[in-house]
Amino acid sequence: MDFDTQLLYGYDKIMLALMIFVIMLGMGASLRVEDFKAVIRKPRGVFIGFLSQFGLMPFIAFTLATVLNFHPAFAISLILIGCLPGGTTSNMFAYFSRGNVALSISMTTASTLMALIMMPLLLKLYTVKFTNQLTASMQATGSKAEFVIPTGNIISSLALVLVPVALGMIIRRKSRDWAKATEDTAGFVGIIVILYLIATAFIRHGKLFMQTPVEIYVGALGLGLMGFFFGYYFSRLFGMYPLFQRAISLETGIQNGPIAFAIILLSFQEPVQSQMLWLAILYSTFIVITSSIITLLYRKYGKFDWDVYRNTIIHNRLFGKDYITNYPKGFLPGRLVNDPSQDTEPAQKRK
Amino acid sequence: MSERIYDIANMAEFYQQAAEKFGTLPAFAIREKALKWNPVSYYDLYEQGINLATGLIELGVEARDHVGIFSDNRFEWILSDYAVQFCGAADVPRGHDVSDEELFYIMEHADIRVTFVENKAIQDRILGFRDRLPLLREIIMLNPKSQPAEGIKTIQEVILLGKELRQQGDRRVEERIDGIQPDDLFTLIYTSGTTGQPKGVMLTHSNMISQIRNLPVHHNCTDRVLSILPVWHIFERLIEMYTISFGGCTYYSSVQTLADDMRAVEPTFMASAPRLWENMYQRILKGVKASHPVRRVLFNIAYFLSRQYKTSQYFITNKYLKIHRQPLWRHLLILPFHIIRRVIVMPWYGFFNAAVLERIRLSAGGSLKMTISGGGALPNEVDRFFNFIGIEVLEGYGMTESTPVISVRSGNNLVVGTVGPPIPETEVRIIDPDTNEVLFPNAKFPHNGKSKRGEICVRGPQVMKGYYRNPELTKLTLRNGWLHTGDLGMITYNDCLKILGRSKATIVLSSGENVEPEPIEMRLQQSQFIDHCMVVGQDKKFLNALIVPVLDEFRQNGVEVQSFKDLANNTEAQKIIRDEIKKMTESNNGFKRYEQIRDFRLLTDPFQVGHELTNLYKIKRHVVEQKYNHVITELTEKTAKNKN
Numbered sequence: 001m002d003f004d005t006q007l008l009y010g011y012d013k014i015m016l017a018l019m020i021f022v023i024m025l026g027m028g029a030s031l032r033v034e035d036f037k038a039v040i041r042k043p044r045g046v047f048i049g050f051l052s053q054f055g056l057m058p059f060i061a062f063t064l065a066t067v068l069n070f071h072p073a074f075a076i077s078l079i080l081i082g083c084l085p086g087g088t089t090s091n092m093f094a095y096f097s098r099g100n101v102a103l104s105i106s107m108t109t110a111s112t113l114m115a116l117i118m119m120p121l122l123l124k125l126y127t128v129k130f131t132n133q134l135t136a137s138m139q140a141t142g143s144k145a146e147f148v149i150p151t152g153n154i155i156s157s158l159a160l161v162l163v164p165v166a167l168g169m170i171i172r173r174k175s176r177d178w179a180k181a182t183e184d185t186a187g188f189v190g191i192i193v194i195l196y197l198i199a200t201a202f203i204r205h206g207k208l209f210m211q212t213p214v215e216i217y218v219g220a221l222g223l224g225l226m227g228f229f230f231g232y233y234f235s236r237l238f239g240m241y242p243l244f245q246r247a248i249s250l251e252t253g254i255q256n257g258p259i260a261f262a263i264i265l266l267s268f269q270e271p272v273q274s275q276m277l278w279l280a281i282l283y284s285t286f287i288v289i290t291s292s293i294i295t296l297l298y299r300k301y302g303k304f305d306w307d308v309y310r311n312t313i314i315h316n317r318l319f320g321k322d323y324i325t326n327y328p329k330g331f332l333p334g335r336l337v338n339d340p341s342q343d344t345e346p347a348q349k350r351k
Numbered sequence: 352m353s354e355r356i357y358d359i360a361n362m363a364e365f366y367q368q369a370a371e372k373f374g375t376l377p378a379f380a381i382r383e384k385a386l387k388w389n390p391v392s393y394y395d396l397y398e399q400g401i402n403l404a405t406g407l408i409e410l411g412v413e414a415r416d417h418v419g420i421f422s423d424n425r426f427e428w429i430l431s432d433y434a435v436q437f438c439g440a441a442d443v444p445r446g447h448d449v450s451d452e453e454l455f456y457i458m459e460h461a462d463i464r465v466t467f468v469e470n471k472a473i474q475d476r477i478l479g480f481r482d483r484l485p486l487l488r489e490i491i492m493l494n495p496k497s498q499p500a501e502g503i504k505t506i507q508e509v510i511l512l513g514k515e516l517r518q519q520g521d522r523r524v525e526e527r528i529d530g531i532q533p534d535d536l537f538t539l540i541y542t543s544g545t546t547g548q549p550k551g552v553m554l555t556h557s558n559m560i561s562q563i564r565n566l567p568v569h570h571n572c573t574d575r576v577l578s579i580l581p582v583w584h585i586f587e588r589l590i591e592m593y594t595i596s597f598g599g600c601t602y603y604s605s606v607q608t609l610a611d612d613m614r615a616v617e618p619t620f621m622a623s624a625p626r627l628w629e630n631m632y633q634r635i636l637k638g639v640k641a642s643h644p645v646r647r648v649l650f651n652i653a654y655f656l657s658r659q660y661k662t663s664q665y666f667i668t669n670k671y672l673k674i675h676r677q678p679l680w681r682h683l684l685i686l687p688f689h690i691i692r693r694v695i696v697m698p699w700y701g702f703f704n705a706a707v708l709e710r711i712r713l714s715a716g717g718s719l720k721m722t723i724s725g726g727g728a729l730p731n732e733v734d735r736f737f738n739f740i741g742i743e744v745l746e747g748y749g750m751t752e753s754t755p756v757i758s759v760r761s762g763n764n765l766v767v768g769t770v771g772p773p774i775p776e777t778e779v780r781i782i783d784p785d786t787n788e789v790l791f792p793n794a795k796f797p798h799n800g801k802s803k804r805g806e807i808c809v810r811g812p813q814v815m816k817g818y819y820r821n822p823e824l825t826k827l828t829l830r831n832g833w834l835h836t837g838d839l840g841m842i843t844y845n846d847c848l849k850i851l852g853r854s855k856a857t858i859v860l861s862s863g864e865n866v867e868p869e870p871i872e873m874r875l876q877q878s879q880f881i882d883h884c885m886v887v888g889q890d891k892k893f894l895n896a897l898i899v900p901v902l903d904e905f906r907q908n909g910v911e912v913q914s915f916k917d918l919a920n921n922t923e924a925q926k927i928i929r930d931e932i933k934k935m936t937e938s939n940n941g942f943k944r945y946e947q948i949r950d951f952r953l954l955t956d957p958f959q960v961g962h963e964l965t966n967l968y969k970i971k972r973h974v975v976e977q978k979y980n981h982v983i984t985e986l987t988e989k990t991a992k993n994k995n
Contacts, residue, residue: 096705181643187706292701307573307619310718314575314617318380318388326375327572328598 012200013265019193020258021164026186027088028168029179031109039106045248048238049107052231052252054118058082060226062126068215072130072137076123076149077276078219079130080260081283083122085111087256089190093291097298098306099246107251112165115259116158120151134272153267161262190258194288197281208278220282224290227253241335242305246298254291257284305336355596357564361531361556363436365563365595370397373598376572380602381426385611388602391426393595400433403506404524405513407438410489410504412465414439414527417539419458419466421445421473424582424603427493427506429591431467439527441536443551444583447473453549455480457541458487460820461551465489467506470497533557539819540585542751551819554585558754561812562589563596565774567761568721568745570620572598575718577618579604579627585755586725586747590622617718624726625733625890626861628744632733635711635740650711653703657739660700663689665767672768673844674802708740715742723747723759727859728850728890734767746770748850752834754813758848769847777811779848780833781841784973791842798844804851804973807840808833839973856972858889864945866894871936871946872970878931880904883958885975886948887983893949895986897979898928899957919953928953949990952982 039046061082065075086108094104127149134147172179201208231252235245260280268276308327315325356372359365369378370393377390412418418435422428423446435442443461445454447469454476458466464486468474474490478500481487492499493506513521537556541549566589576594578601580587594601599620604612609627639650665671666689712719721743729746737744748770749755757779760771773779781791784806791800814834817825828835839851858866868886875884875896882901888894905912905924912918928951936942958964963975976983 092705096709191702292698307571310617311573311575314615315377315390317386318615319377319390320387323390325377328372328374328376331572 012197015196016193016261016265019189020161020262022182022189023088023186023258024161024164025168025171026183026189027108028165028170029172029182029186030088030091031105031165031169032172033169035105035109038102039110042106045100045103045240045244046106046110048235048240049103049248049251050110050114052234052248053086053107053111054083054114054122056230056234057223057227057252057255058122058126060230061223064219064222064226065130068219070130070215070219071275072134073272073275074216074219074279075130076127076134076272077260077264077279078223078283079126080123080263080276081255081257081280082223083115083119083126084255084257084259085115085119086251086254087258088186089288089291090251090254092187093250093254093295094247097246097250097295098243098302099250099298100243101247103244104247104251107248111251112162112256116155116162119158120149120154123149123154124151147272150267154263157263157266158259160266161259191288194257194281194284198285201278201281212278212282216279217282220279221286221290223283224253224255224287227255228290228294242302243309246302249298250291250294253294254287255283257287308332308336355563357560357596359560360533361436361528361535362537362559362592363439363528363531365560365592366397366400366433366436367528369595369598370394373572376598377600378595379426379429380600380616382603382605382608382612385608386615388616390600393598396430396433399430399510400437401524402510402513402517403430403434404437404527405516405521406509406511407434407440407465407513408523408527409512409516410465410509412438412440414530415535416440416465417443417461417463417536419443419445419461419463419468420583421447421449421454421477422467422469422493422583423447424578424587424605425469425493426603427467428469428582431491431493431506436537437524437528439531439535441539443539443541444588445541446581446583451476451479453541455483457549457551458484460549461539461541462486465491467491467493470494471499474500474503531556533560534816536816538585538588540583540751550821550824552751553816553819554751554754555816558813558815559589559592561776562754562756563593565776565813566593566756567759567774568620568723570594570597570599574599574619575616576601576620576622577604577609577612577616577716578602579606579609579621579623580726584726585751586749587622589755590723594620613716617716619718619720620722621719622723622725624863625724625729626727626863628722628724628729628733628737629861631715632736635714635736638714649703649707653707654739656696656700656703657708657741659692660696661739663693663696665765667693669845670766671845672766672849674841674849676798676802676844704741711740712742721745725749725755726863727861730890731768738765738767748838748848750836752815752828752836753809753811754815756813757807757809757811757836760847766843766845766847769843769849771848772846773809773811773848777809777813779842780808780810781805782808784839801842801844801846804839804841807836807838807848807850809836810834851973858886858894860888860894860945861890861892862945866946868894871942871948872896874935874942875932875948878935880927880931883964883970884951885970885972887976888987891987891990893987893990894946895983895990896932896948896951897954897975897982898951899954900924900928915953915955915957919955924953950986952979952986954979954982 058079061079065078070078088108091101091104091108095101131147131149138145138147168182171182228249232245232249235248240248257280264273264276264280312325315323356365356368359368373393375392375394378393378396380388380390382388418440420428420431420442432442443457443463445457465488468477468490474492477490490503491506491509492503495505495507499505533556535556536553537559538554540552540554542552574597576590576599578587578591582588582591591601602612602616602618639647667686719742723745725747729744734744734746743765745760747756747759749757756774757777758771758773760766760769780789781800781803782789782805790796790803790805793800796803810833817829841849841851843849856868858868860866871886872884875881880901881898883899885897886894887897900918902915902918905918910921910923912921912924918924932948932951936947938944958970963971
């Protein structure tokens with residue numbers, strides 16, 4: 001496919017940059033230093049999540065790009081998305097899907113920090129094939145240039161993105177009210193900007209939707225869905241309880257879209273930039289829809305174990321830490337018999 | 352996965368099975384402080400109950416005796432009830448708000464020989480008239496912190512007495528349990544009656560068991576139920592029994608600590624009177640008004656979307672109020688519109704529901720799956736509000752005489768504005784209160800008589816045995832097995848019951864006070880200026896009056912008016928009537944605070960025989976209510992505003 005149109009104009013880019021700033025600020029405002037400590041205290045869940053996020057997801061992205069025979073620019077974009085850390089959206093979805101919010105938050109914080117190391121490594125590993133293709137095609141047109149993944153740039157853009165996160169955390173320390181307002185604003189800005197990008201794409205480049213090959217849609221849609229699916233069963237392999245499976249599944253599938261935008265804008269140039277952005281926009285749109293549907297499903301099927309978990313939490317809250325709730329024989333299915341809530345923090349309420 | 356207990360012969364066996372099935376799960380939790388509650392397991396409750404029962408038998412409680420429990424909600428209440436059931440006896444419950452006269456009447460009328468009292472206050476009141484109760488043998492103190500007077504045992508002493516006997520092999524309790532017949536009384540509840548004297552409603556084991564069996568809501572042993580209503584009220588009593596049937600835990604809260612307890616306990620189910628939902632509704636609205644303007648706008652958008660979404664959903668699933676018949680073609684014609692609206696609104700609703708409405712639901716504890724409202728009519732706007740913000744309020748209808756549930760809206764049959772379909776095994780009839788003709792079901796009328804207004808009559812396993820030692824009243828209320836409720840209602844086109852008011856004169860205020868309007872009206876009509884009047888206020892906070900003035904009397908007193916219309920707008924006349932009302936219903940005339948008239952309207956047409964009046968000049972209340980519906984609404988709205 002020919003992708004000669006420039007997707008974003010100057011002021012769009014400025015807007016996008018602003019949005020990334022606000023969203024990252026909001027993300028920071030929702031985090032506490034406590035959350036980082038929690039990761040160190042209870043590393044098991046976060047570790048399994050880490051394997052799922054940085055082990056499974058990039059591999060899924062690579063496989064999809066290879067199997068669907070993506071154009072190298074799209075392939076690199078998909079792999080880039082696959083290597084991203086989790087975002088705060090996943091925490092909200094974890095809450096509504098009756099997943100463990102504490103784990104979701106821990107995973108978000110851990111993966112955001114780890115991304116500084118993991119992303120460049122993983123990108124190098126998975127994109128070799130595609131960068132070679134790009135170089136080959138560029139040299140075919142007579143250019144002497146070679147396409148390389150701008151590793152240094154990526155690390156510095158990532159670090160740059162983390163600045164507003166840190167700012168957000170400072171806001172939270174200073175004033176709870178401002179933190180809350182920042183968080184709320186970020187939520188809305190995120191949705192509005194995605195809608196804006198889609199709408200402008202529609203208006204300015206209506207043909208783009210038609211031109212985009214089906215496999216790109218399949219890839220953008222499939223990456224999130226496969227992340228959910230494999231994240232859920234992968235964590236089950238490690239004996240995780242449904243409550244944590246749901247959190248890991250959503251965290252794996254939902255990536256931090258704004259960081260993708262930031263890296264693409266700051267580290268890549270045309271001719272690949274627009275193509276990469278286009279895939280990132282498609283992914284961000286689809287992921288909102290698919291995670292809503294997945295959340296509804298989890299909510300429905302997770303009702304029973306969630307009820308058991310809440311009840312135990314409240315028994316321990318009111319009757320003392322040592323209180324043990326004994327359900328009648330046969331009431332709990334085998335997997336839940338060892339109380340899933342033991343050794344977890346109350347997840348729902350954060351003060 | 353979860354099973355309920357309802358296949359039982361009597362309530363004693365019910366308690367026994369609960370202990371076997373749910374063992375160490377907490378049955379009740381008692382608040383010590385905000386985050387410290389003490390659980391009592393099903394097994395412990397059973398053990399203590401058996402010991403207490405043995406002690407009671409030793410103290411002389413016979414099978415089918417009536418044992419008083421004069422106490423408000425506390426763990427020892429339920430323990431006493433366990434013991435009374437294990438003795439094969441029935442309890443006579445009542446709370447501290449009973450007057451001395453009533454208390455004496457109840458104790459004498461029910462032949463109470465052994466009674467539990469909550470604390471020193473009630474103990475002293477009973478001791479005050481003890482010599483007039485020759486049958487009374489034992490008083491047992493429930494509150495371990497209260498100092499019992501001489502000759503009064505504490506519940507602990509009786510439990511210990513029973514425990515020793517049990518250890519020596521006493522098995523009288525088992526014999527008693529075997530001897531209980533389904534038709535034996537489980538409880539004898541005294542309600543304030545129209546004639547002034549309380550009526551003893553006899554409810555049997557099979558009455559209660561049928562209710563547990565037929566309640567349509569489903570829970571399991573992970574559920575937490577917050578208790579706020581007085582347990583001697585049959586509605587709360589049923590909810591507690593229902594909670595035991597699925598192994599849930601009842602947490603005893605109180606009005607003062609309710610807001611905290613809701614956050615601490617995160618109840619999944621709750622039963623309350625309309626007043627609580629009204630208060631919560633006001634509180635949420637106040638919170639929204641006080642919040643940041645952006646938040647307020649978001650809330651309004653969310654509420655709007657939810658209303659659109661749910662209204663369409665109710666239409667599609669056929670769960671909307673159908674007072675008039677809806678021809679099928681019309682339904683099919685409108686259906687596409689609702690389907691389209693639902694689909695369009697859905698994603699937006701989904702987002703706002705998650706982002707905005709969830710926060711509001713969190714203020715109600717966050718885990719509340721559904722709530723049930725009973726003991727009075729829930730105002731329509733409150734009802735709709737909670738259903739739209741996503742907290743299902745199931746409104747029920749019933750009375751003490753029917754143990755109490757007759758009908759309830761269940762989760763999958765939620766028609767706002769009705770009290771749902773009758774529960775299983777329950778037949779409902781609508782009869783003409785004047786002619787006693789059956790209006791529903793009656794093949795003579797189109798659609799079997801649906802939407803015809805009349806008195807609601809009920810037949811089913813929950814209908815009481817009768818009024819204790821009051822055969823005349825029993826015969827009047829129970830005719831051929833049909834309980835005449837005294838309420839007016841109709842069956843809607845989706846087979847739900849809609850309550851329209853009361854055919855009996857008694858007005859129940861939203862505070863739960865029962866007011867007999869007739870004595871007040873008779874008193875007011877003694878005024879020279881008042882020809883007729885009718886007191887209104889069912890389910891409202893205050894009483895109001897509709898007044899037909901005496902035109903000539905005003906003229907003679909120098910008020911220059913030509914017609915009733917002039918008079919109604921005349922400020923001088925208003926003042927005269929206001930003073931008259933005040934003078935007539937002064938508290939030193941024997942009128943209680945809640946019997947005061949808050950406001951009134953002068954009517955422009957006199958009541959006429961055959962229309963508003965019967966041949967005997969008695970007011971046909973339902974006719975006046977229907978005719979002056981708008982005036983009554985206006986009055987109540989005005990007084991409600993003045994209050995705020």
